[in-house]
Amino acid sequence: MEQKIEHSYLQIRGLNLHITHTGKGELGTVVFLHGFPEIWYSWRHQMIAVAGAGFRAVAPDFRGYGLSDQPPEPEKASGEDLVADLLGILDALSISKAFLVGKDFGAMPAYGFAICHPDRVCGVITLGIPFSPTSFSFGSLPEGFYISRWQEPGRAEADFGRFDVKRVVRTIYVLFSRSEIPIAEEGQEIMDLADSSTPLPEWFTDEDLAVYAALYEKSGFRYPLQMPYRVLPNFQNIADPKVGVPALLIMGEKDYVFKIPGMEDYIRSGMVKKFVPDLEIIYMPEGSHFVQEQSPDQVNQFILTFLKNHSVVA
Numbered sequence: 139m140e141q142k143i144e145h146s147y148l149q150i151r152g153l154n155l156h157i158t159h160t161g162k163g164e165l166g167t168v169v170f171l172h173g174f175p176e177i178w179y180s181w182r183h184q185m186i187a188v189a190g191a192g193f194r195a196v197a198p199d200f201r202g203y204g205l206s207d208q209p210p211e212p213e214k215a216s217g218e219d220l221v222a223d224l225l226g227i228l229d230a231l232s233i234s235k236a237f238l239v240g241k242d243f244g245a246m247p248a249y250g251f252a253i254c255h256p257d258r259v260c261g262v263i264t265l266g267i268p269f270s271p272t273s274f275s276f277g278s279l280p281e282g283f284y285i286s287r288w289q290e291p292g293r294a295e296a297d298f299g300r301f302d303v304k305r306v307v308r309t310i311y312v313l314f315s316r317s318e319i320p321i322a323e324e325g326q327e328i329m330d331l332a333d334s335s336t337p338l339p340e341w342f343t344d345e346d347l348a349v350y351a352a353l354y355e356k357s358g359f360r361y362p363l364q365m366p367y368r369v370l371p372n373f374q375n376i377a378d379p380k381v382g383v384p385a386l387l388i389m390g391e392k393d394y395v396f397k398i399p400g401m402e403d404y405i406r407s408g409m410v411k412k413f414v415p416d417l418e419i420i421y422m423p424e425g426s427h428f429v430q431e432q433s434p435d436q437v438n439q440f441i442l443t444f445l446k447n448h449s450v451v452a
Contacts, residue, residue: 141160141161141185141186141189141190142160143158143159143160143182143185143186144158144159144160145157145158145205146158146159147205148226148227148230148231149230150223150226150227150230151219151222151223151226153201153206153207153209153223154206154207155198155199155201155206155207155223155226155227156178156198156199156204156205156206157178157196157197157198157199157227158178158185158196158197158198159194159195159196159197159231160185160186160189160194160195161185161188161189161190161192161193161194161195162189162192162194163192163193163194164192164193165191165192165193165445165446165449166193166194166235166236166237166260166445166449166450167193167194167195167196167231167233167235167236167237168188168193168194168195168196168236168237168238168239168441168445169196169197169198169224169227169228169233169236169237169238169239170184170185170195170196170197170239170240170241170244171197171198171200171220171224171238171239171240171241171244171245171247171248172197172199172200172203172241172242172244173240173241173242173243173244173266174242174243174310174362174366174367175306175307175310175311175314175350175354175362176241176242176244176350177199177203177204177349177350177353177354178197178198178199178204179346179349179350179353180241180428180430180431181195181197181239181241181430183430183431183434183437183438184239184430184434184437184438184441185197187434187438187441187442188438188441188442188445191442191445191446193237193445196227196231196233196236198223198227199353199357200220200223200244200365201219201220201223201361202215202357202360202361202362202364202365203353203357203361203362204353204354204356204357205353205356205357206357208357208360208361209361212360212361212364212365213364215361215364215365215368215369216369217246217247217250217365217369218250219365220246220247220250220365221247221250221251221254223247224238224247224251225251225255225258228258234258235257235258235259235260235450236258236259236260237259237260237261237262237263237445237448238251238252238259238261238262238263239262239263239264239265239441240262240263240264240265240267241264241265241266241267241430242265242266242267242427243267243365243366244264245264245265245266245267245268245269246267246366248262248264249262249264249269249381252381252382252383252385253379253380253381253382256382256383259383260383260384260448260449260450261383261384261385261386261444261445261448262381262383262384262385262386263385263386263387263388263441263444264385264386264387264388265387265388265389265429265430265437266388266389266390266393266395266427266429267395268387268389268401268404268405268410268414269381269385269410269413269414270404270410270413271379271413274398274399274400274401274404275399275400276398276399278399279319279321279398279399280321281324282321282322282323282324282326282328283319283320283321284313284319284320284321284322284328285367287322287327287328288328288363288367288368289367289368291368293327294328294359294363294367295359295360295363297327297328297329298329298359300329301329302351303351303354303355303358304347304348304351305329305334306329306354306359307347307350307351307354308334308338308347308351309328309329309331309332309336311338311339311342311347311350311428312332312336312337312338312339313328313331313332314394314426314427314428315339315342315426315427315428315432316394316426317392317393317394317397317426318394318397319394319397319398320394339426339428339432341428341431341432341433342428342431346431379413380413380414380415381413381414381415381416381417382415382416383416384416384418384444384447384448385414385416385417385418386417386418386419386420386440386441386444387405387410387414387417387418387419387420388420388422388425388429388437388440389405389419389420389421389422389425390421390422390424390425390426390427390429390432391421391422391423391424391425392423392424392425392426393425393426393427393429394427395427405419418444420440422436422437
């Protein structure tokens, strides 16, 4: 019988955070951390799979996303907030130790938590983003690079504001599932890079789009544009930013992130292992930026193998 995903709210650091959960957890707990434009729902396939294998699955909406409360001052967002929220969630659920699975910018709090609270982490799995103690340079990319555009206060808000939420989410999913980096020409905005006639990826249905759109209708884009695009990861304040727990990196070889200058060499050369010594890397030849939704069965198997190899339960 398929597991049912349940919904709860936790009072964490002054905010009501929405979490989803399923499974009894005989073998431990797995916490899934979403990226953008994702939400807890982007882990629906993985939550059912790990729960069916004997783990407890927990997937929150980050503060300011989906059904979680908006922080009172989004402009003061920091990566430390997400790490502290994660600690609060584990404590509220009486979880002493968990596996962390992070996608896209969800890798930031996953790695940050593993560095700051290694005794609370069994292992870390990230999809699409490796650990790096410093940000990658975007200086060699054109001015129309989407991150550069979205870092500019007000620009993305104006761009997005021309369309309804459903169209915005749809366009971002279309653009980010491609193998090319989203870059606008002069006089063009990011939302102009795809129109309503561009088909959705075959693995992303209209029903899926409706779920995402409803959640972003609730949260809006004010905080998601601040976190992560105007708050890039920064581990400079940590004396030795090294991930000491077992880790797995799943990279789609058709993920546009691979084409960010320096990214592919950093991963393939093994340089990343300087900071994550116990790291396994899996490359998915046809994988896009959304491998967990594109190829859920394959990704589920990679995750389950890692979990079972590193589970603390005999």
